[in-house]
Amino acid sequence: MGGRRSDADARDSRAAILRRATDVASAEGLEGLTIGRLASDVGMSKAGVLGHFGTKERLQLEALDYAAEVFVERVWRPAEHAQPGLGRLLAICEAWADYVQNPSFSGGCFIAAASFEYDSRDGNVHDALRTVVRRWRRKLVREIETAVEAGELPSESDPDQIAFTLESLAAGTSPARYLQEDKDVAARCLRAMRLAIGVPAAVAERP
């Protein structure tokens, strides 16, 4: 044991650290991450862990990037090939509601948790988070606008308002999973999302 291993091994252990860091942070918070705990989790020394990232902040930023990739994979990817407009928007909502109930990290949606943790701090993590959240917001607004332009949603629809509501619903649903007795938050969340979008009855009623 000890000493530098091959580049491939180094990449593997780096990835393992990052996965573990993201999972821990989803439950305990990005600020609650500690190098020492992470080191013992992955069976390395503190210096070994820190060597991959330099500082705790860089580790936090990389964990955020990783979580953002997972979010895109879980929420955007399944909807990507649906028809642009209302069809894709509803596919996004379905995947999103499913993600909220069945998240990829043990503490729930990392992005939502980090948003709460850093909304009133400043610094590089706050800024990076803001960028991630805004990018997603723009994607949502554009999809809603497409649906309105295609006549799939009423022309009086307010895309910014709808995007705001969808985001609030997805974020706000998270703590209900564990803190409440709610059995099927995905169904509840999706129902609320459809109402907010103003889905025409014919579409809302389909299986």
Place this chain on the structure above:
Amino acid sequence: MGGRRSDADARDSRAAILRRATDVASAEGLEGLTIGRLASDVGMSKAGVLGHFGTKERLQLEALDYAAEVFVERVWRPAEHAQPGLGRLLAICEAWADYVQNPSFSGGCFIAAASFEYDSRDGNVHDALRTVVRRWRRKLVREIETAVEAGELPSESDPDQIAFTLESLAAGTSPARYLQEDKDVAARCLRAMRLAIGVPAAVAERP
């Protein structure tokens, strides 16, 4: 300086510690609270601060109690004297949306932040939080039921679904204040709440 002061003085400094603790925790998290920082903020020694509460956990629990009282004061109290049913429900939503935009603590709504922080931990703080959140949920559901029974809302309304949606909206709106550019989250939140309730047009359009 030094030595035990009068009971009244002791109560005052206890209250000052609690106010400060709640404010700090709203921004940095209940877990991020430290006795040392709190002590220097209020101009006391660590032992002096801890003497009032015994342990950090008791301090956290008391901060939660205090924040819950403030929440009731800001969100329930202004609506208390409105007519039971839809009138009171809408008054609650107005006060709630206002509270989200203009919270009593510098980090935003303490309850929402703590819900995220503790949803996937366990322990006494988690349990206490769960109690607070459930009590509020029941109050909401009852108010919605009253409105339905009075014929102010459609008889097909689902009180649990509506209460769930209102809570998710209020909680999820919090991070939008700082993390997004959103100017008037109170108005957006309130609009989303009214839509979720299914407020009859005549009521929704009033000033």
Place this chain on the structure above:
DNA sequence: CCTACCGATCGGTAGG
């Protein structure tokens, strides 16, 4: 990638 270490700070206690 390790051992060995740094100063700072953590929650909490003893004793007054």
Place this chain on the structure above:
DNA sequence: CCTACCGATCGGTAGG
């Protein structure tokens, strides 16, 4: 309510 202290742990560095 203070000073003085406890062992543990923090993020990070030196040196190999």
